[in-house]
Amino acid sequence: MSSIPISLLDLEDDASSCLAAEDYQKKEGKWCAGCGDFGALNAVKRLLAKEQLKPEKMAFVSGIGCSSRFPHYVNSYGFHGIHGRALPIATGLKLARPELDVFVVMGDGDCTSIGAGHWIHAIRYNTNMTVLLLDNNIYGLTKNQTSPTTPQGHTSMTSPRGSVLPALDPLQATLGVSNASFVAQTADWVPAHLYATLEAAYAHKGFSFVRILQRCPKFTEDVFAENVKNPDLTELLVHENGVNAPGLERLFKATRQHDPKEIDEARALAQRTDMLRLGLFFQDDSFPVYDEIRAVPPVSPEEKIQRLEKEFDRYAV
Numbered sequence: 001m002s003s004i005p006i007s008l009l010d011l012e013d014d015a016s017s018c019l020a021a022e023d024y025q026k027k028e029g030k031w032c033a034g035c036g037d038f039g040a041l042n043a044v045k046r047l048l049a050k051e052q053l054k055p056e057k058m059a060f061v062s063g064i065g066c067s068s069r070f071p072h073y074v075n076s077y078g079f080h081g082i083h084g085r086a087l088p089i090a091t092g093l094k095l096a097r098p099e100l101d102v103f104v105v106m107g108d109g110d111c112t113s114i115g116a117g118h119w120i121h122a123i124r125y126n127t128n129m130t131v132l133l134l135d136n137n138i139y140g141l142t143k144n145q146t147s148p149t150t151p152q153g154h155t156s157m158t159s160p161r162g163s164v165l166p167a168l169d170p171l172q173a174t175l176g177v178s179n180a181s182f183v184a185q186t187a188d189w190v191p192a193h194l195y196a197t198l199e200a201a202y203a204h205k206g207f208s209f210v211r212i213l214q215r216c217p218k219f220t221e222d223v224f225a226e227n228v229k230n231p232d233l234t235e236l237l238v239h240e241n242g243v244n245a246p247g248l249e250r251l252f253k254a255t256r257q258h259d260p261k262e263i264d265e266a267r268a269l270a271q272r273t274d275m276l277r278l279g280l281f282f283q284d285d286s287f288p289v290y291d292e293i294r295a296v297p298p299v300s301p302e303e304k305i306q307r308l309e310k311e312f313d314r315y316a317v
């Protein structure tokens, strides 16, 4: 195992390198103590090591937010983008460089507020990428403003008397879009489940959407506290085709058989508010994947110029 920090260049064409999870850490994560983003980063590093992904063969794309600092901490190509715009950037990257594994990391504000338009269309395009929504139910980086996923009644800088609207549920929204092909929910405080979910998401061909319930120790500490303390308040979705991790069924007393092929049941479960549910809600890998169906035959640079000239001629006066 390599234990020295590596650069992208060190790894080029070195088939003998075997990378440990820590080899994928670029810089120390600068998040608050107790932030759930650390757990997500650890699970990601474990996945990269398990898959032995080469840093020069993958890219992490993010928007803006605490969670969007992710690409700085992963030893890979990275694009710390613009608030809400991670998905169009990632889609363009995947289409231009199909050989890269593309990972997207967004916060709840990033994805479900300013980036909501992109989110809906990216789901429908079903481009092959692994998408992590780090949902701490708040705008963390800008210090405590209500986001669409903030629970109704929760106070913040922008809702001092409590958020007046019911929260937007990212699972329901995603499951409502045609061509959604992989929708899962996991939590930063259940590392075995988080890791198993990322494994399944990465293995899926298409747009794998993983909502990670993520603790923010500064502004939404109360939101998941009861679930963290008492596993009986969480129901685990289990199925032979779902996300399964050893030992979890002993930790969570409440389990439910749910076949992730069943879209109506997935939608009904996502809608329920009686318990928190972790698991694979829906998966169908037969849906059209945009990077495959748009396949255009390769065009030489000369031919591209010829085609452009022809287009320009159409507008000649």
Ligand SMILES: Cc1ncc(C[n+]2csc(CCOP(=O)(O)OP(=O)(O)O)c2C)c(N)n1
Residues within 6 Å of the ligand: 064, 065, 066, 067, 068, 083, 106, 107, 108, 109, 110, 111, 114, 134, 136, 138, 139, 140, 141, 142, 147
């Ligand atoms: C166009 C634009 N609008 C607003 C901002 C300010 N801004 C930066 S991060 C952020 C919200 C971050 O919240 P979230 O996406 O939930 O990520 P978190 O910090 O909670 O991980 C906002 C409003 C910005 N950088 N750019």
Ligand SMILES: [Mg+2]
Residues within 6 Å of the ligand: 065, 107, 108, 109, 134, 135, 136, 137, 138, 139, 140, 147
């Ligand atoms: Mg947030």
